[in-house]
Amino acid sequence: MGRKAVVRQDVSCPSCGSHHVVKCGRPLGRQRYLCRDCGRYFLGDATYHHHSKKLREEALKMYANGMSMRAISRVLNVPLGTVFTWIKRYGGQKLSCGVRLRSWSRVVLLLRLLMRCGLTCTRILGLFTSGRSVINLSVKLQA
Incomplete structure (x- = not known):
């Protein structure tokens, strides 16, 4: 036999906003609820920071x-x-950043630095403007 659902106007699910919730235990003295609509558990007195x-x-x-x-x-x-x-x-999402370098030999140093920081370079695009190299890197984070 399941729990009887209680519609409470004073308590709503922080995920979906539904008032179709059921009391579901008191861990550490704080009332816990189960949302019948989305199936998530939440604490009634907790403040959620987004x-x-x-x-x-x-x-x-x-x-x-x-x-x-x-x-x-x-x-x-x-x-x-x-x-x-x-x-x-x-x-795992891709981030892009543009870096100005004077020579392609510094690309190797930059790639080593990225590896030390836990980043991988997925693409290098070189553009030449008035004697300087502009290298755009597509960087992927490795967490």
């Missing part, structure tokens, strides 16, 4: 440029665990 997509992309760009996760956490005022989760979850 960060913008722009902030997440900024963190990924900082990481791609060689900044440490701890430094990103301090600069963006985001918990270190959140930065780690973003890099782990969204790190």
Whole structure:
């Protein structure tokens, strides 16, 4: 026999917004609920902090440029665990950056630096303008 669903106006699912929820235990003294519509569990008194997509992309760009996760956490005022989760979850997405180099011999040094930071270069495109090389790199994060 399943639990009887209770429609509560004061509690709603943070994922789908439904009021079709059921009480489902009290771990550590906090009421836990089960949403009957989407099947997710959530805490009734918890506050959920959502960060913008722009902030997440900024963190990924900082990481791609060689900044440490701890430094990103301090600069963006985001918990270190959140930065780690973003890099782990969204790190496989491609980021692009443009780098100006004076000679192709420095490309090798740049690629070594990218490897040290845990990044892989998926494509190199060279453009020549007035004696200087402009190299656009498509960089993929390896988390």
